[in-house]
Amino acid sequence: EAGVTQFPSHSVIEKGQTVTLRCDPISGHDNLYWYRRVMGKEIKFLLHFVKESKQDESGMPNNRFLAERTGGTYSTLKVQPAELEDSGVYFCASSQVRKETQYFGPGTRLLVL
Amino acid sequence: SQQGEEDPQALSIQEGENATMNCSYKTSINNLQWYRQNSGRGLVHLILIRSNEREKHSGRLRVTLDTSKKSSSLLITASRAADTASYFCATDALGGGADGLTFGKGTHLIIQP
8 A cells, every 4th residue: 555645855945936745645545634844843733634625724834835635635735935934844644534543754845945 | 841742852772772762741632643753754653542541562662651641651672773763752632623743852762783
């Protein structure tokens, strides 16, 4: 069974540009989560989808971040415009059942210059 | 201290010894999960322990949970060089609200050959 995949693995952009991260959850997992870790800080929850619906987006830092999951399969996280403080590692996770094990992808390392 | 805070922050032991890491949290939880992250890679799920469980084993891993003290420990027995990694505990808040996990900053474990 394929795990959670994320694309790209790395992204280097300039401040003010737009970046779109993609996450493909484990097949059949209705629950999809985004997290990020900025340097020196702990991993922080961003939002949670159940199928195509946003269940909880309390962790989204501001309106420069937009997450979508059209069709309830893969998800994208767009940062527009990117700022220096957005640099970090963005993780995606999925779970089959709510409140159960979350399986993480390898992460996307974003560097905003 | 923060929710899901690990202790110690860093631990260096000899191969073959046992490694114990602790985690403390603040709020009531549904479950607690331990993850491992090898350098520059994604999070690997190790074990999930529910709030009504006190101890769980998986191979060389032993996890305990004390909900009265809001703490958990991860014991790795007979450590190997490949166990060198960062270890994180993550809690899932009790109730039907947010599903996002709350992570600590992790314990960096180094196994000396």
